[in-house]
Amino acid sequence: MEEIKPILSVKEIYCGYQNIEIIHGVSFDVFQNQKVCILGPNGCGKTTLLRAVTDMIPFTGEVTACGLTIGKTPRIQVAKTISLMSQINSIYFPYSVYETVMMGRYSHKRGIFSSQNSEDKKIVEESLKQTGAWELKNRLITELSGGQLQRVMLARVLAQSPNIILLDEPTNHLDLKYQIELMEYLNEWVKKGTRCVVSVLHDINMALAFADKILLMQEGKRVIYESVNEFPLYKLNEVYGMDIGNYMKTSLKRWNNLENKME
Numbered sequence: 001m002e003e004i005k006p007i008l009s010v011k012e013i014y015c016g017y018q019n020i021e022i023i024h025g026v027s028f029d030v031f032q033n034q035k036v037c038i039l040g041p042n043g044c045g046k047t048t049l050l051r052a053v054t055d056m057i058p059f060t061g062e063v064t065a066c067g068l069t070i071g072k073t074p075r076i077q078v079a080k081t082i083s084l085m086s087q088i089n090s091i092y093f094p095y096s097v098y099e100t101v102m103m104g105r106y107s108h109k110r111g112i113f114s115s116q117n118s119e120d121k122k123i124v125e126e127s128l129k130q131t132g133a134w135e136l137k138n139r140l141i142t143e144l145s146g147g148q149l150q151r152v153m154l155a156r157v158l159a160q161s162p163n164i165i166l167l168d169e170p171t172n173h174l175d176l177k178y179q180i181e182l183m184e185y186l187n188e189w190v191k192k193g194t195r196c197v198v199s200v201l202h203d204i205n206m207a208l209a210f211a212d213k214i215l216l217m218q219e220g221k222r223v224i225y226e227s228v229n230e231f232p233l234y235k236l237n238e239v240y241g242m243d244i245g246n247y248m249k250t251s252l253k254r255w256n257n258l259e260n261k262m263e
Contacts, residue, residue: 015059037207040217079107083162104159127158146173
């Protein structure tokens with residue numbers, strides 16, 4: 001029987017900034033149609049890990065994605081396979097929403113001066129509609145709210161037509177309705193073909209509801225990588241330094257009390 005290989009494999013990654021090591025030997029594999037969420041307190045290295053996986057920063061170790069060796073493959077070829085949606089900080093260039101999403105098609109151009117073709121336009125339109133941003137297509141991105149901009153940046157990621165989507169706090173700035181719609185869309189997207197999703201989240205409830213597997217990190221190290229159904233919740237208490245389960249149960253009691261009062 002042929003061995004099933006991961007479409008994303010991260011082995012013994014070490015990396016950091018300005019000679020300060022932040023990630024210490026992290027390893028994990030993601031298989032076709034899997035959704036992985038990375039959890040851990042602020043400063044534990046979640047964002048740094050994603051940047052290494054996409055070859056945005058130097059690293060030692062080995063990363064392979066759909067057979068490509070990251071770090072030894074031209075970045076424009078990597079961009080056809082992996083797409084990263086980073087946390088949004090500042091936007092300085094007044095591009096339109098449509099132009100911004102069209103930039104996601106850059107890695108598919110045959111030359112630097114290639115013009116948009118009908119396939120590019122179709123994919124951009126579909127990406128904008130899928131993220132609920134089609135009505136914004138003529139707006140400048142400098143005029144958008146944080147939530148609107150988040151949806152546009154996700155559309156650009158989708159327009160890249162990758163096999164692997166990496167997301168760094170994708171629900172940040174989004175209203176609850178759009179958070180749920182975004183995760184539901186990704187849940188459907190990942191089922192089609194050779195695809196996987198790796199997402200950094202702060203919302204533990206959302207991570208447990210969305211993910212197939214959880215990668216829990218602390219101080220740049222992997223604490224545990226486990227199926228969500230087998231995940232030992234007490235590990236969250238240890239890493240976050242609080243009784244998370246009790247906090248969640250207390251919040252649920254408040255909801256139950258409010259609902260009882262409304263009846």
